């Protein structure tokens with residue numbers, strides 16, 4: 001697959017088939033992802049892979065755990081334009097694809113809760129970072145994760161990055177055997193996208209280059 005095609009075809013899948021993903025495949029994707037650049041080549045990403053039996057154990061472990069306060073502020077408290085509208089618009093696209101009415105808070109909540117079943121995905125990676133790392137290293141995590149997701153797309157797999165796990169960060173850390181010295185950034189659910197699911201049948205929009213770039 002051409003790089004441009006992988007970039008274009010990657011999207012956030014929110015309904016996965018049960019088809020398993022082998023840990024060896026995830027190892028190969030992680031090896032590729034680790035070619036991502038990072039300031040000073042510090043490579044700040046810390047990854048836990050949960051798949052197969054471990055995923056079964058994780059699901060039952062999580063069922064016993066309460067939701068927590070988010071481990072970090074997922075969005076600024078008052079999002080401003082144009083970001084606020086972009087966020088609103090993608091939410092509308094998502095709920096419209098599922099036939100969920102705008103004022104149906106219960107159905108929205110239920111859909112949100114599907115995050116905690118990985119939208120049915122058979123595997124995930126959890127991405128942690130040492131608490132001593134700062135914003136530049138967090139941006140390195142983003143590069144790692146996008147490289148991982150593009151490599152997955154190239155391999156015919158689908159992904160869903162999930163900040164939702166910030167609200168179970170203590171539980172995830174405990175399951176993974178991680179200490180307080182690190183914090184969870186997000187999970188990335190991995191699997192085969194369900195091609196029949198309407199929730200996978202739309203694409204988020206982007207603002208045009210003129211809206212965010214200045215040419216001098």
Ligand SMILES: Cc1cc2nc3c(=O)[nH]c(=O)nc-3n(C[C@H](O)[C@H](O)[C@H](O)COP(=O)(O)O)c2cc1C
Pocket residue numbers: 010011012013014090115160161162163164165186203204
């Ligand atoms: C770091 C990160 C965390 C995200 N967390 C979630 C999440 O918890 N649940 C979810 O459904 N989507 C999540 N998303 C997906 C975004 O909503 C999605 O990337 C955005 O709307 C653009 O759509 P696209 O990925 O299909 O291009 C996350 C994306 C990123 C990059």
